[in-house]
Amino acid sequence: MSVSERDVLAAMSKVIDPELHVDLVKAGMVKDIRISGDAVKLKIELTTPACPMKGKIQADTEAALKAVPGLKSFELEWGAQVRATGGAGQGPGQALLPGVKNIILVGAGKGGVGKSTVAVNLAVGLAKHGAKVGLLDADFYGPSVPMMTGITEKPVSPDGKTLTPMNKHGLKVMSIGFLVEPDQALIWRGPMLHGALMQLVRDVNWGELDYLVLDLPPGTGDVALSLSQSVRAAGAVLVTTPQDVALADVVRAKSMFDKVHIPVLGIVENMSQFICPNCSHATNIFHRGGGRKAAEMFQIPFLGEVPLELKVREAGDAGLPVVAGAPDSREAQAFLEIARNVAGRVSAQSVRSIPLPVMQAR
Numbered sequence: 431m432s433v434s435e436r437d438v439l440a441a442m443s444k445v446i447d448p449e450l451h452v453d454l455v456k457a458g459m460v461k462d463i464r465i466s467g468d469a470v471k472l473k474i475e476l477t478t479p480a481c482p483m484k485g486k487i488q489a490d491t492e493a494a495l496k497a498v499p500g501l502k503s504f505e506l507e508w509g510a511q512v513r514a515t516g517g518a519g520q521g522p523g524q525a526l527l528p529g530v531k532n533i534i535l536v537g538a539g540k541g542g543v544g545k546s547t548v549a550v551n552l553a554v555g556l557a558k559h560g561a562k563v564g565l566l567d568a569d570f571y572g573p574s575v576p577m578m579t580g581i582t583e584k585p586v587s588p589d590g591k592t593l594t595p596m597n598k599h600g601l602k603v604m605s606i607g608f609l610v611e612p613d614q615a616l617i618w619r620g621p622m623l624h625g626a627l628m629q630l631v632r633d634v635n636w637g638e639l640d641y642l643v644l645d646l647p648p649g650t651g652d653v654a655l656s657l658s659q660s661v662r663a664a665g666a667v668l669v670t671t672p673q674d675v676a677l678a679d680v681v682r683a684k685s686m687f688d689k690v691h692i693p694v695l696g697i698v699e700n701m702s703q704f705i706c707p708n709c710s711h712a713t714n715i716f717h718r719g720g721g722r723k724a725a726e727m728f729q730i731p732f733l734g735e736v737p738l739e740l741k742v743r744e745a746g747d748a749g750l751p752v753v754a755g756a757p758d759s760r761e762a763q764a765f766l767e768i769a770r771n772v773a774g775r776v777s778a779q780s781v782r783s784i785p786l787p788v789m790q791a792r
């Protein structure tokens with residue numbers, strides 16, 4: 431008994447992507463169906479190479495195909511194609527950066543919570559999963575990306591108009607710190623700073639990127655606000671520390687993004703727990719669970735927690751982010767999981783914002 435493409439599509443339309451809440455056929459993820467007799471080969475194209483749901487999608491796909499009457503064997507090929515939020519070439523952000531599919535803002539209600547550490551490791555994590563990633567450090571108060579990535583050279587401008595980003599750890603990197611002395615940026619007035627930061631967004635030759643991770647200035651001041659407003663971002667990641675007093679800052683940051691209609695992708699709790707390197711005892715120095723509590727309060731996803739760990743600080747100071755230098759460590763695994771969760775949330779935004787390709791059963 432031979433199997434028809436219609437049977438295969440009918441089976442695949444019962445598999446729901448748990449992140450996107452839409453079936454694989456409607457989401458346009460089922461490709462290249464090749465049937466020969468009672469065997470089928472097909473390709474599943476995920477919406478990100480960092481898909482947090484791949485295991486579940488694979489198990490459900492296999493179960494669905496096993497239930498197709500007459501189908502004796504199947505072979506699955508996996509691919510990934512990151513989609514653009516808002517549709518490529520639409521909206522102010524995409525018009526500014528036509529080759530950039532998704533801009534991810536990393537923000538925090540206040541300084542020092544590890545926003546840059548999260549931005550750097552998130553970017554390296556997404557790249558490690560196989561995505562094309564850029565990292566833009568717009569934190570003029572303390573541009574730490576040059577140090578955290580170990581980049582000491584300055585970017586060049588071959589045509590005198592655009593800047594070539596630096597390349598490190600599989601990322602394209604640009605920082606306000608490459609171009610301006612921090613004490614100089616600090617005395618600039620808001621509009622001048624905004625202009626300089628927009629130049630960094632616009633006049634950098636980013637090329638084609640799946641994700642541009644943008645490390646915002648801390649807090650909810652004018653510059654963070656106007657920058658968030660000027661780029662059409664897929665969403666924002668909020669970084670916080672776990673103690674209850676940090677909650678007020680999260681509330682402020684959330685309302686800033688609400689004001690400019692940028693979806694908050696979720697909350698990362700940094701410096702969650704300290705594990706003693708000598709006796710392995712866990713201490714909740716800054717308490718624990720504040721990030722999760724805030725996520726529940728706003729009904730937004732909790733993206734993960736990062737332990738307070740000496741190696742994270744040392745890696746940042748040494749210019750070799752933990753995800754690049756010690757990818758198997760507990761802290762790097764935490765960042766990699768956060769990267770998967772962020773990628774999943776961005777995919778959900780992209781599916782929400784563009785019409786889905788519809789594959790007709792023949």
Ligand SMILES: Nc1ncnc2c1ncn2[C@@H]1O[C@H](COP(=O)(O)OP(=O)(O)OP(=O)(O)O)[C@@H](O)[C@H]1O
Binds near residue numbers: 541543547548739742
């Ligand atoms: N999970 C962690 N464990 C240990 N040290 C950490 C952790 N996260 C961040 N740090 C360290 O804390 C310091 C502040 O982190 P970072 O610069 O990322 O914070 P920030 O919120 O971006 O600060 P700023 O507001 O100054 O930009 C850095 O020295 C960094 O290495």
